Each structure stands twice: as C-alpha cells, then as structure tokens.
Amino acid sequence: MPDPGLSPLQSSLPAAAARFGAHVLAEALAHGRGSAEPAGAAAALPSPPTLPFGRAPGAQEVPVGVPVPDGGPSPAMERILRGPGGLGTAGLSLARRPEPPAPGAPDAEARPEPAAGSRPIPGLYHHPVPEPDPARVEEVSRRIKRWAVDEVQAFPPEWEDQFDGFSVSRYMVACHPDAPTVDHLMVAARLMVAENVVDDAYCEDGATPADVGGRLLLAHTALDPVHTTGEYQPAWEESLSSDAARRSYRSAMDYFVQVATPAQADRFRHDMARLHMGYLAEAAWDETEYLPEVWEYLAMRQFNNFRPCPTITDTVGGYELPADLHAVPAMQRVIALAGNATTISNDLYSYMKELKSPGRHLNLPVVIAEKEGLSDKEAYLKAIEVHNDLMHEFEDAAAALAVACPDPRVARFLKGVAAWVDGNHYWHASNTYRYTLPDFW
Amino acid sequence: MPDPGLSPLQSSLPAAAARFGAHVLAEALAHGRGSAEPAGAAAALPSPPTLPFGRAPGAQEVPVGVPVPDGGPSPAMERILRGPGGLGTAGLSLARRPEPPAPGAPDAEARPEPAAGSRPIPGLYHHPVPEPDPARVEEVSRRIKRWAVDEVQAFPPEWEDQFDGFSVSRYMVACHPDAPTVDHLMVAARLMVAENVVDDAYCEDGATPADVGGRLLLAHTALDPVHTTGEYQPAWEESLSSDAARRSYRSAMDYFVQVATPAQADRFRHDMARLHMGYLAEAAWDETEYLPEVWEYLAMRQFNNFRPCPTITDTVGGYELPADLHAVPAMQRVIALAGNATTISNDLYSYMKELKSPGRHLNLPVVIAEKEGLSDKEAYLKAIEVHNDLMHEFEDAAAALAVACPDPRVARFLKGVAAWVDGNHYWHASNTYRYTLPDFW
Numbered sequence: 057m058p059d060p061g062l063s064p065l066q067s068s069l070p071a072a073a074a075r076f077g078a079h080v081l082a083e084a085l086a087h088g089r090g091s092a093e094p095a096g097a098a099a100a101l102p103s104p105p106t107l108p109f110g111r112a113p114g115a116q117e118v119p120v121g122v123p124v125p126d127g128g129p130s131p132a133m134e135r136i137l138r139g140p141g142g143l144g145t146a147g148l149s150l151a152r153r154p155e156p157p158a159p160g161a162p163d164a165e166a167r168p169e170p171a172a173g174s175r176p177i178p179g180l181y182h183h184p185v186p187e188p189d190p191a192r193v194e195e196v197s198r199r200i201k202r203w204a205v206d207e208v209q210a211f212p213p214e215w216e217d218q219f220d221g222f223s224v225s226r227y228m229v230a231c232h233p234d235a236p237t238v239d240h241l242m243v244a245a246r247l248m249v250a251e252n253v254v255d256d257a258y259c260e261d262g263a264t265p266a267d268v269g270g271r272l273l274l275a276h277t278a279l280d281p282v283h284t285t286g287e288y289q290p291a292w293e294e295s296l297s298s299d300a301a302r303r304s305y306r307s308a309m310d311y312f313v314q315v316a317t318p319a320q321a322d323r324f325r326h327d328m329a330r331l332h333m334g335y336l337a338e339a340a341w342d343e344t345e346y347l348p349e350v351w352e353y354l355a356m357r358q359f360n361n362f363r364p365c366p367t368i369t370d371t372v373g374g375y376e377l378p379a380d381l382h383a384v385p386a387m388q389r390v391i392a393l394a395g396n397a398t399t400i401s402n403d404l405y406s407y408m409k410e411l412k413s414p415g416r417h418l419n420l421p422v423v424i425a426e427k428e429g430l431s432d433k434e435a436y437l438k439a440i441e442v443h444n445d446l447m448h449e450f451e452d453a454a455a456a457l458a459v460a461c462p463d464p465r466v467a468r469f470l471k472g473v474a475a476w477v478d479g480n481h482y483w484h485a486s487n488t489y490r491y492t493l494p495d496f497w
Numbered sequence: 498m499p500d501p502g503l504s505p506l507q508s509s510l511p512a513a514a515a516r517f518g519a520h521v522l523a524e525a526l527a528h529g530r531g532s533a534e535p536a537g538a539a540a541a542l543p544s545p546p547t548l549p550f551g552r553a554p555g556a557q558e559v560p561v562g563v564p565v566p567d568g569g570p571s572p573a574m575e576r577i578l579r580g581p582g583g584l585g586t587a588g589l590s591l592a593r594r595p596e597p598p599a600p601g602a603p604d605a606e607a608r609p610e611p612a613a614g615s616r617p618i619p620g621l622y623h624h625p626v627p628e629p630d631p632a633r634v635e636e637v638s639r640r641i642k643r644w645a646v647d648e649v650q651a652f653p654p655e656w657e658d659q660f661d662g663f664s665v666s667r668y669m670v671a672c673h674p675d676a677p678t679v680d681h682l683m684v685a686a687r688l689m690v691a692e693n694v695v696d697d698a699y700c701e702d703g704a705t706p707a708d709v710g711g712r713l714l715l716a717h718t719a720l721d722p723v724h725t726t727g728e729y730q731p732a733w734e735e736s737l738s739s740d741a742a743r744r745s746y747r748s749a750m751d752y753f754v755q756v757a758t759p760a761q762a763d764r765f766r767h768d769m770a771r772l773h774m775g776y777l778a779e780a781a782w783d784e785t786e787y788l789p790e791v792w793e794y795l796a797m798r799q800f801n802n803f804r805p806c807p808t809i810t811d812t813v814g815g816y817e818l819p820a821d822l823h824a825v826p827a828m829q830r831v832i833a834l835a836g837n838a839t840t841i842s843n844d845l846y847s848y849m850k851e852l853k854s855p856g857r858h859l860n861l862p863v864v865i866a867e868k869e870g871l872s873d874k875e876a877y878l879k880a881i882e883v884h885n886d887l888m889h890e891f892e893d894a895a896a897a898l899a900v901a902c903p904d905p906r907v908a909r910f911l912k913g914v915a916a917w918v919d920g921n922h923y924w925h926a927s928n929t930y931r932y933t934l935p936d937f938w
Contacts, residue, residue: 264706264707265705265706265707265710265777265780265781266705266706266707266781266784266785267781267785268781269706269777269778269779269780269781269782270778270781270782270787270789270793270797272774272778273774273775273777273778273796273797273800274778274793274796276774276800277796277799280771281833282792282795282796282799282833283799283830283833283834283837283890284792284795284796284799284837284887285795285883285886285887285890286886287883287886288791288792288795288883289792291790291791291792292792292795292796295792295793317821317824318821318824318825318826318829319820319821319824321824322767322820322823322824322829325767326763326766326767326770329767329770329771329774330721330770332774333713333714333717333770333773333774333777334714336706336710336714336774336777337710337711337713337714337715338710339706339710340706340707340708340709340710340711341710341711343707344707344708346711348711349732350729350732351723351725351729351730351732351733351736352711352715352736354723354725354726354729354733355714355715355718355723355725355733356711356714358718358723358724358725359714359717378821379760379763379819379820379821379824380758380759380760380819380820382763383758383759383760383762383763383820384759385759388759388763389724392722392723392724393724396724396725442726442728442729445726445727445728446725446726449724449726
C-alpha cells in the first residue's frame with residue numbers, strides 16, 4: 057500500500073474555490089457553517105454557480121515561499137516549470153487558458169487568503185486553498201473521535217496520537233467546502249477513517265494477497281451486503297462486528313446510506329470494489345517482488361486510488377449528480393484523471409515516508425527510477441511531471457465536459473471534485489506530522 | 498475457481514417463460530428470430546407483459562424421469578421434497594402461491610413443450626424451459642466461433658472440442674429468450690466466452706492470488722479503461738492485444754458498449770469488479786488451504802458469481818432498466834439472490850467434475866461436509882436445500898418488488914433475470930459433455 061499507516065485515502069482545502077469562484081463556495085459554506093441539522097435528509101440542491109471554467113490566477117506551478125537551491129532548477133525541473141509547449145499548445149486547453157479577472161469581478165475581490173502552514177512540493181502544479189473553517193474543523197474533530205473511539209472502537213488507545221496526526225477533520229472540511237452541515241461532513245469523515253482502518257488492519261506492508269484476499273472480500277460485504285438463507289444470514293451479520301475494520305466500514309456505510317440515494321450508494325460500492333482490487337494487485341506484486349512497467353504501475357494506481365473520496369462530493373454536498381450523468385464516458389474520464397492526479401500526489405508526498413519503511417515500497421518515483429534508469433532525483437522530478445500532466449488533463453477534460461453538458465449538477469459536481477483535489481493537496485502539503493520532502497532542490 | 502475449464506459463468510432455456518407467461522416471451526422471440534439487424538441501435542422497448550408473478554404449474558421440485566432408487570428418499574431428501582413448512586408458511590410467499598391457470602388462458606395454451614435432453618438434479622427446485630430456437634442456436638454458434646477463432650484468437654486450435662462442448666450458443670439463446678436479434682445475442686455470447694477465457698487463462702486450479710492479482714487487474718482495464726498521460730497511454734493500449742484474455746475482454750466490451758447505455762456499461766463493470774474480487778478471495782483461500790465457514794463460502798460465492806450475466810438482460814433485450822431502479826435495495830437483493838441461486842446450482846452440477854480435478858476444490862457441498870460434519874451425500878442434499886431456499890427467496894423478493902414498483906421496465910427486467918436463471922439451469926442439466934451427477938439417489 058502506498059502510504060503505510062494510512063492508505064491511499066488521505067489528504068485537506070479547496071483551492072478549486074479560487075478556480076471556480078471562491079465567493080460562491082464561500083457563500084455555500086457560510087450557509088451551513090457550524091450548524092448541525094440531522095443527516096437523515098439530504099439538503100436541497102443550492103443554486104449552482106455558472107462561472108466559466110478556467111485556471112484562475114491563484115493556480116501555481118511554483119508555489120511561493122519555497123526556495124530553489126543550488127543556483128537554479130535542474131533540466132528536469134526546468135521542463136516542469138516550463139509546462140507543455142510546442143506549436144498550437146496555447147489553444148489546446150479550455151482549462152488552461154489564462155483569463156485575467158474582469159476589473160471589480162466578485163471572484164477576484166472575495167477570494168480568501170490561501171491557508172498558511174502549507175509546504176508544497178516545488179514545481180507541483182496545484183491550487184492553494186483558503187484556510188478550512190476552524191469552527192467546523194473543531195466540531196468534526198470532536199465528533200469523529202467520539203465515533204472512532206466509542207461507536208466503532210476503530211483503534212487501540214495507543215494509536216491516539218496517530219489518529220490525531222491524521223487530522224481527518226481539517227482534511228474533510230478542506231475537501232468539502234460546500235457541505236451544507238457538519239453532519240454531511242461527518243459522512244465523509246467516517247468513510248475516510250474507515251477506509252484507513254481497513255488499509256491499516258488488512259493491507260499494511262508485508263500483507264500478502266493470500267492474507268488479504270478473503271479478508272478484504274468479507275470486509276467489502278459490510279458495504280455490499282450478503283443475501284443468503286435464514287440459516288447462514290445471522291453469522292454473516294455477526295461478522296460485521298467482529299473486528300475494527302468491519303465495524304468501521306459497516307457503521308460508516310450505515311450513516312452514508314441515510315443521506316445517499318441508492319444510485320450514490322451503488323457508485324460508492326463500485327469505487328470501493330475498484331479500490332480493493334487495487335489493494336490486491338499491489339499486494340500481489342509485492343509478494344512476488346514483481347516490478348511493474350511504469351504504465352502497469354499507473355494502471356494499478358487508477359484502482360488503488362483516492363477515487364471513492366471525491367466521488368461522494370455530491371452526497372456530502374447534499375445533492376445528486378444523476379447516475380446517467382455520472383456514467384457518461386467523459387465524466388468517467390474526468391473522475392479517473394482527478395483520482396490519478398491526487399493519487400500520484402500522494403506518491404510524491406509520501407516518498408520519504410515510504411523510503412524509511414522496511415523493504416522496497418512501490419511508488420511512481422521508485423518505478424520510474426528502476427524502469428527508466430534514472431537517478432532517484434530525476435525519477436522524482438519526472439513523477440512530478442506525470443502528476444502535472446494528469447492535473448492538466450483533468451482540468452481540460454472537466455472544462456470540455458462542462459461546456460458539452462451544461463447541466464448545473466454536472467458543473468457543481470466537477471467543482472466538487474476539483475475542490476477535493478485541491479483540499480487533498482493542501483492536506484498533504486500541510487501535514488508535517490506525516491510527510492517530509494526529499495532534498496532534491 | 499469453481500468449475501475448471503469454464504468459470505462460474507456458465508449455464509441454458511427460459512422456464513421463466515412459463516412463470517411469467519410463455520406466450521409473451523415467445524412472441525417477443527418470434528419478432529427478431531433469425532434476423533440480424535445491426536447491433537448499433539438498441540431495439541425499442543416492447544410493450545412488457547403485465548401478468549402476475551406466481552409460480553406456474555410448470556415449476557418442479559422433483560423433475561420427472563429421474564427415479565428415486567433405494568426404496569425411497571433419504572430423510573434429507575424428504576426435507577427437500579417437503580419444502581418449507583410450519584405454521585403460516587403457506588401465506589408467506591407471493592411467488593410461491595400456486596395459482597391454477599384460468600381455463601382457456603393463453604398462457605396455458607401457448608406454453609411450449611419443455612426442452613428434451615435435460616437431466617436435472619433430483620429435488621433441485623427449477624423451472625423447465627422450452628427448447629431454444631434451433632435457427633438462432635445455429636447462427637450464434639457459427640458467429641461466436643468465428644469471433645473467438647478469427648477476431649480474438651481466444652483459444653488454441655486443440656481446445657476446439659472444449660469450445661464446442663461449452664455450447665455457448667444454446668446457452669445464450671436459452672438465457673435470453675427476449676433478445677430482439679441475433680446481434681443482441683452475440684453481445685451476451687461474446688462476454689460469456691471472454692469471461693470464461695479469463696477464468697481459464699488466469700484463474701485455473703493452482704493459480705495463486707500472487708499470480709492473478711496483478712493480471713486480473715490489468716485484464717479489468719480492458720473493461721474499465723485507464724486514463725493516463727500521453728507518454729504511457731499507448732503501452733497500456735497495446736497491452737490489451739497481448740493475450741487471449743485481454744483480447745477477448747476488450748473486443749466483447751467494445752461490442753457491448755455499442756448497444757449498452759453508459760449506465761448499463763457502468764453496471765457491468767461493477768459486476769465484473771465484484772467477480773474479480775471473488776476470484777481473488779477464492780484463490781487466496783485455496784493458496785492458504787483455508788477452509789471457510791459455510792457463511793463465509795456463501796459470501797465469497799456472492800462475488801465469484803454469475804451476476805454479470807443476468808444483469809445484462811436488459812441490454813441484450815434491447816431496453817434499459819434505469820440506473821435508479823437498478824440501484825434500489827430491493828432490486829439489489831433480487832439480483833444478489835438470483836445470482837446466488839444460479840451459482841450454487843453450478844456448484845451442484847459441477848460437483849463430480851471438481852471432485853475429479855486435482856486437490857480439494859471448494860464448493861458448497863464440500864464446505865458443508867467439512868464444517869458441519871456431514872457425509873458427502875448428506876452435505877450434497879443439504880446444499881440442494883440451500884439452493885432451493887435461495888430460489889424461493891429470489892422469487893419472493895422479485896414478486897414483492899414487482900408489486901411495490903409497478904414499472905414495466907422493472908417487470909421486464911425481473912422476468913429477464915428469471916429467464917436467465919432458468920436458462921442457466923437448463924444448460925447445466927443438459928450439458929452432458931461437462932457434467933455428470935453423483936450417485937446419491
């Protein structure tokens with residue numbers, strides 16, 4: 057698994073707010089901030105913003121405040137800084153067309169200050185995000201710990217520091233700026249914790265597919281229930297309380313289906329099945345010490361992926377992207393690219409952490425170094441390029457889809473996914489408890 | 498995997514025809530029979546039948562023509578023959594309420610003769626089906642072999658006997674009596690062959706999860722495409738032609754998405770992810786020689802399951818069960834129970850085949866014998882009871898859903914699933930090339 061301790065399901069703040077109109081998201085946020093309506097009924101769909109897609113001035117190829125040592129960037133670094141080039145590339149992208157804000161536009165005036173305390177990877181294309189609302193962070197923090205400790209006994213007492221260091225409340229508040237209530241945020245927070253408990257308990261380094269194959273499937277039944285005969289149904293029911301992983305999945309899913317439509321629940325189950333397949337493939341390669349080709353690694357990482365997190369953005373936002381719109385190939389492509397960009401970002405932020413863990417841990421820089429004969433540094437910098445390309449492709453695909461399908465729910469969903477991507481980056485870049493950067497600059 | 502040679506994805510003829518009104522299905526069949534319209538456009542939704550659910554007189558607990566030797570049934574057998582009992586059970590079921598056909602009802606008059614050559618397991622609850630249309634069987638047979646041999650090189654020449662013995666054309670014509678054209682049947686036939694090629698190539702006895710984890714995931718990308726950067730995308734594309742498994746999946750999926758809606762394709766991908774998770778769990782237990790509890794085996798078998806086959810019934814029928822109706826928990830329960838009944842039926846029919854294969858092969862009778870201390874015969878007979886209970890629960894759940902949700906597409910889909918279940922049973926019971934029965938009666 058990519059990030060020992062806490063699966064490929066981590067990250068915190070929406071700079072998509074900047075790209076898609078921070079004032080709109082800020083308003084949406086302000087509506088429900090700190091309130092705690094019952095989670096039973098999904099909130100009505102707020103009137104979605106209709107601002108054009110387009111990379112806002114807040115988007116940064118080179119984050120401020122990070123010095124470039126050693127007299128300037130390396131050739132690989134220069135390539136990253138330059139971005140895509142060549143004849144005609146300026147006109148290729150909808151998302152990447154820089155459009156100066158109109159004088160006096162509310163977007164430009166209302167954009168909140170970027171969150172402090174973030175230390176992004178130099179050259180990593182990302183969007184800074186505003187500071188997550190402290191009142192929400194505090195309330196989610198209090199409630200998620202009560203759930204984890206009292207309701208599902210998700211971890212033993214000695215893991216409390218690690219749980220606190222995970223900062224799941226800041227993470228989820230940052231990733232879901234349009235959640236109408238704290239209850240909606242709790243839906244995301246519980247699933248995130250549960251996903252990490254399962255990864256911790258079943259898939260940590262050294263787990264072989266023979267260990268996890270049966271266990272992951274039985275854990276999956278806490279999300280996707282078994283229907284069998286009266287004689288055997290009760291034993292399955294009981295099994296769902298038998299360990300922290302299944303207790304967490306089951307409880308988090310029970311809360312989720314209270315606010316999700318059946319089609320949203322089905323979507324989530326599918327994304328979790330993808331995730332579990334990804335876990336098993338990675339565990340298989342680990343056991344056989346198979347070093348995949350770069351494209352094979354990227355394919356596996358499309359499954360062992362953050363995808364189940366951004367795709368619940370509508371449920372957490374209190375509205376629904378209809379199943380038919382979710383299923384169109386263009387939307388599937390946007391979702392896959394967003395998931396892939398965030399997942400490779402995770403590879404980059406957890407590189408040092410994984411380097412310190414026992415054995416060889418597969419991540420994109422490691423696979424590129426081995427397969428393409430590059431130094432660790434060159435491979436890491438190339439992996440940044442891969443990430444940036446995925447981000448650009450995601451934004452181009454999202455912009456094209458928004459134009460092709462001018463449904464307000466599509467626009468809001470795409471913004472929600474982008475907000476999740478940015479919040480996830482913020483969380484990684486600001487989580488000094490978990491992550492340190494290599495000395496490649 | 499349960500049935501060496503050809504995965505848990507096999508089975509042939511719709512006796513649901515009897516239950517749901519054979520004349521309606523027969524008419525639907527007659528419309529497109531032998532025709533070969535282009536597959537590009539799904540046929541319009543035929544006016545669905547509105548006959549009440551209810552076990553038709555054709556339903557048989559004890560099939561005719563199978564003698565009960567040794568002076569009568571054993572106690573376990575008697576229990577099966579008796580069916581569920583106890584105070585109030587007669588009124589519990591909608592589906593199981595026997596309703597004699599009204600005199601002169603078209604249903605009774607038009608019902609075709611049950612197919613000959615079938616040798617059902619004594620005591621196995623099932624519905625006989627009419628003989629699959631020989632003209633369609635012949636045409637599908639001719640075309641599927643051409644596809645398998647010429648288009649995707651699915652198997653080496655020496656496997657031709659085995660391919661012919663699989664009788665996929667008879668299987669698919671029996672399972673999809675309402676397919677409007679041969680092109681629609683071909684969509685189902687290609688996927689069925691592809692699923693079996695993957696199971697044969699990747700999951701045969703002796704495959705360990707470490708072997709199959711990565712390979713199954715990469716094969717899954719032929720159904721659920723990778724979206725990555727321009728540098729690595731071509732190598733993934735090329736990989737889809739690199740072995741029979743991926744060539745088969747990719748080509749079958751390409752044809753499928755031409756007639757399926759995006760939501761139908763998404764549903765199929767989800768069901769295939771479930772199947773692949775099930776393969777991996779079974780392989781894991783096999784490698785560690787873990788003998789699961791009966792409920793654990795049943796849970797695994799809900800994933801390593803026929804499910805992807807009946808759930809394409811609407812695509813093959815040329816209409817769509819909308820995603821929102823597919824996702825409701827009551828429909829999910831019907832689908833799971835249908836899949837489980839057909840899958841346990843497979844366990845029973847392939848029992849002797851698996852007994853002859855090397856090593857211990859997990860199936861329901863084997864697990865019951867080991868875990869519940871029963872003789873092979875008693876365990877087999879108990880597994881028949883489990884199957885029958887699942888069938889009854891499926892029919893009860895389908896009947897209740899049809900009443901609760903009187904949408905014609907729901908009614909047609911439920912009939913399609915039931916037709917698939919019956920066709921699947923027929924195929925197993927008539928496939929003497931593959932299956933023999935134990936000497937337990």
